[in-house]
Amino acid sequence: MIGFTGGTLDRADRLRHDGAALTAATADGRARLLVLDGYTPQAGDDGRLGWTTLADAPDDAVLILLGLDEGAARFAAFVPGTIGGGTPAMRAPALMQMLAALAPGEAATYAAARSLIDWHGRHRFCANCGAASEAFRAGWGRRCPSCATEHFPRVDPVVIMIAEHDGRALLGRGKGWPPGRYSALAGFLEPGESVEEAVAREIEEEAGVRVRDVRYVASQPWPFPSSLMMACVAVAEDDAITLDTAELEDAIWVPRDVVREVLAGGEGPFLPPPPYAIAHTLLTVWAAR
Structure with a gap:
């Protein structure tokens, strides 16, 4: 398997457009939040990513829907002001060794979370008018409240x-x-x-x-x-x-x-x-x- 591929989550695009369904998925007690230390995932000895409850998300966090695992929502958290500034391009040897040891498909989940969190950190302002933008579509976009321009994660x-x-x-x-x-x-x-x-x-x-x-x-x-x-x-x-x-x-x-x-x-x-x-x-x- 090629690295960072083979993700097993259902990306559940339908939930990104359905506010009521997203709210229900967030309130589901089975929903989980990816455990990160900055950009670094916290993985167990079994090579699986670490997850916790949504109660551990900071109050000002933007929850990003990564997808569904057997019907239960999986999220990552972007905390404004705490991540960004070019650091994601850095690849410490310890991080890369950890990623190489992850179970199949786990690195793909981490890759999506890392890229989206970084994108939010570097695109907090509208490129059209300069006003502060806001996350929407379950974290898969940002909208400018001033000029209504919509921005989406770049690849x-x-x-x-x-x-x-x-x-x-x-x-x-x-x-x-x-x-x-x-x-x-x-x-x-x-x-x-x-x-x-x-x-x-x-x-x-x-x-x-x-x-x-x-x-x-x-x-x-x-x-x-x-x-x-x-x-x-x-x-x-x-x-x-x-x-x-x-x-x-x-x-x-x-x-x-x-x-x-x-x-x-x-x-x-x-x-x-x-x-x-x-x-x-x-x-x-x-x-x-």
Whole structure:
């Protein structure tokens, strides 16, 4: 399973539009609130997320409906003024280890909660007129009481990709990464650009390699803070690397058999991306071809 996917909650979009039904779901004694310390989930030894009653929500909290679990509502709480300011992009090693150990589907629930809480924290004012906005649709939107503009959680599309040439994969190393870590190249889509065009542009910009025949592999939500990673493979026209040192520290070509060996836990010229990252899935799919 790709990391942060496989969520088991019924997202219950119908409740977001039905005030009476939402009130009933909130009053249900089975309703639960996700336990978070800032952005960090509190998980048990069984790898399950921690939940508590809605009575533990602060008085000024905005309850965000994450969905239903066997008919019982599950919420996250956004507390105005306590979270925001760019911190969600930070990924402490301890947090990532915890997420990797979560039971299947649990990380997907956390990803939704984290992204929504961060979005509320960074979008408290109307982008149209500047007035303070208010949460609505069970936390899945904000409405401006001044100009009536409605705002909805954003998802930032990102391409993450491997260029292949003569049975080798192009991998890059970002600045500040753990020693030896190499992964797929990645970058945000730009306005007026297709996925295929973004893949070609990013590889050429970062490594100076021109590619063609882009093919899609899979996607992954990435809640740091709220991206959608779209994994692709492209065919390189040549293997000459011209590195953009503002983007990458290094880039290397790695043969397929070496990638297989590294992914299997063996020795090799690089440390692979962690299993919960779609870059790991992308390498695994490419190496198995």
